[in-house]
Amino acid sequence: MKPTSETRPVIVVGGGWAGIAAATELARHDIPVILLESAKQSGGRARSVNVDELHVDNGQHMLLGAYESTLDLLRKIGVNENDVLQRKPLSLQWYRPGKKPVSLNTPNLPAPFHLAWALLTLKGLSLRNRLSALRFARQLEKTGFTIDNDCSVADFLAQHRQSPALIHALWEPLCIGALNTHLHEASAQIFLRTLGDSFSHARSDSDLLLTRVNLGSVLPKPAMDYIETHKGSVRLGQRVSTLCIENGSITGVTIDNTSIAASEVILATPHTTARRLLSPHGLLQETCQQMARLQDRPICTVYLQFDKTVRLGRWLHGSLGTVSQWIFDRGLYGQQGLMAVVISGDGEHLQWDNQKLCAQVAAEVAAQYPQWPTPRSQQVIREKRATFASTVNVNQYRPNAETAVQGLWLAGDYTNTLLPATLEGAVRSGRYSAQQIINAHQRQRRQQQEKT
Numbered sequence: 317m318k319p320t321s322e323t324r325p326v327i328v329v330g331g332g333w334a335g336i337a338a339a340t341e342l343a344r345h346d347i348p349v350i351l352l353e354s355a356k357q358s359g360g361r362a363r364s365v366n367v368d369e370l371h372v373d374n375g376q377h378m379l380l381g382a383y384e385s386t387l388d389l390l391r392k393i394g395v396n397e398n399d400v401l402q403r404k405p406l407s408l409q410w411y412r413p414g415k416k417p418v419s420l421n422t423p424n425l426p427a428p429f430h431l432a433w434a435l436l437t438l439k440g441l442s443l444r445n446r447l448s449a450l451r452f453a454r455q456l457e458k459t460g461f462t463i464d465n466d467c468s469v470a471d472f473l474a475q476h477r478q479s480p481a482l483i484h485a486l487w488e489p490l491c492i493g494a495l496n497t498h499l500h501e502a503s504a505q506i507f508l509r510t511l512g513d514s515f516s517h518a519r520s521d522s523d524l525l526l527t528r529v530n531l532g533s534v535l536p537k538p539a540m541d542y543i544e545t546h547k548g549s550v551r552l553g554q555r556v557s558t559l560c561i562e563n564g565s566i567t568g569v570t571i572d573n574t575s576i577a578a579s580e581v582i583l584a585t586p587h588t589t590a591r592r593l594l595s596p597h598g599l600l601q602e603t604c605q606q607m608a609r610l611q612d613r614p615i616c617t618v619y620l621q622f623d624k625t626v627r628l629g630r631w632l633h634g635s636l637g638t639v640s641q642w643i644f645d646r647g648l649y650g651q652q653g654l655m656a657v658v659i660s661g662d663g664e665h666l667q668w669d670n671q672k673l674c675a676q677v678a679a680e681v682a683a684q685y686p687q688w689p690t691p692r693s694q695q696v697i698r699e700k701r702a703t704f705a706s707t708v709n710v711n712q713y714r715p716n717a718e719t720a721v722q723g724l725w726l727a728g729d730y731t732n733t734l735l736p737a738t739l740e741g742a743v744r745s746g747r748y749s750a751q752q753i754i755n756a757h758q759r760q761r762r763q764q765q766e767k768t
């Protein structure tokens with residue numbers, strides 16, 4: 317009997333959060349699935365790593381209450397949010413060398429009043445700046461946090477008369493933190509979308525969520541277990557080298573000259589790999605040309621191990637006008653005295669070697685916390701392609717999940733979710749592609765039932 321798309325497993329290529337979400341969703345709907353991941357572990361950019369004796373994440377990650385799809389997926393596979401994540405209302409503080417710190421605290425009020433109050437009571441900024449931020453936020457609410465024509469965040473803030481002091485102390489760190497792209501080139505559309513998702517619906521959307529366990533144990537590990545116990549198979553160390561396409565339809569993939577047949581494939585690799593796999597195929601040239609315009613931006617994480625008694629006193633602490641942007645206390649994960657210092661986006665630090673980078677970061681931390689001893693050891697993780705660059709008009713070049721090839725779908729943070737490169741964007745994209753296949757299977761089943 318000729319296998320139908322109903323009986324052949326769907327292949328998901330790439331075991332990052334997008335691929336995992338897609339495979340899990342298929343497994344949840346009783347659709348056989350094979351997840352192929354080239355690395356020896358799943359999780360992609362959001363994976364756990366061992367660097368010498370340090371068991372950490374491939375860069376510190378943080379989630380938001382607005383990560384609806386991710387939180388829903390965890391629930392659906394039986395992961396209790398409280399077991400893997402800790403949540404608290406948005407509260408941010410920034411150190412400024414030689415100036416008063418800035419702090420933003422959301423009160424226990426419904427959205428968007430919690431934002432209004434937080435802006436009005438921003439510490440470290442003049443009343444004039446606070447009122448200006450409030451007016452700006454109200455304007456955004458009126459327009460539903462959208463703009464028709466994209467422009468840079470810097471231009472947008474200038475149009476709304478946000479002062480340099482306000483930009484430096486509030487909008488700039490929020491923009492680089494959310495988009496991993498500097499203000500002068502960052503897309504106002506994507507920035508506003510992020511602000512809208514966090515502040516315009518429920519108060520809990522702006523909650524900060526930090527993991528209680530390493531990233532691999534939040535989603536990748538429980539999801540792989542779920543897939544394997546629901547008609548699925550996860551195969552690690554399997555690098556897909558070609559997509560097989562015949563007469564406009566996907567027929568499978570190859571790994572080291574071995575073919576695996578499939579009528580449906582979700583390609584959930586980073587955009588650079590996806591483009592390489594798509595490029596030999598004529599039907600996909602337009603998508604490849606579009607994707608060629610995507611750029612990447614880096615994130616560096618410097619792990620500083622202090623004496624175990626050292627505490628930050630809060631989950632995270634920002635820093636303005638320094639190379640270091642955020643310090644996270646890994647004591648939250650039981651790693652006492654370990655601080656993760658995050659530097660998002662481009663900067664001169666990328667030209668420095670690890671020794672110089674660690675010295676600079678350690679000096680900045682010492683200026684903020686003069687009572688701390690010098691760190692006992694340090695490690696740097698540089699992720700050159702941490703995220704795609706959320707630059708002006710980038711949404712025009714982000715491909716849709718649907719492709720010109722029958723049965724081939726794209727997933728990944730870079731696809732056109734309208735969100736910046738985030739775990740939530742990855743999960744949403746994976747679930748979306750899976751849902752299209754689930755819908756097709758359900759249609760096919762209904763048609764078969766009608767025939768019999």
Ligand SMILES: Cc1cc2nc3c(=O)[nH]c(=O)nc-3n(C[C@H](O)[C@H](O)[C@H](O)COP(=O)(O)OP(=O)(O)OC[C@H]3O[C@@H](n4cnc5c(N)ncnc54)[C@H](O)[C@@H]3O)c2cc1C
Nearest residue numbers: 330332333334354360361375377378556702728729738739
């Ligand atoms: C340092 C750092 C900090 C970050 N901080 C945050 C944060 O705080 N909050 C947040 O929401 N997001 C954050 N992000 C972004 C987030 O990690 C990504 O958006 C998300 O992990 C992307 O998932 P993905 O599945 O789309 O892609 P990836 O994670 O890149 O997954 C793609 C997978 O495909 C595999 N693959 C590649 N080629 C092949 C092939 N030929 N065959 C088979 N498999 C293949 C790869 O090995 C990889 O596992 C951060 C990213 C980094 C790097």
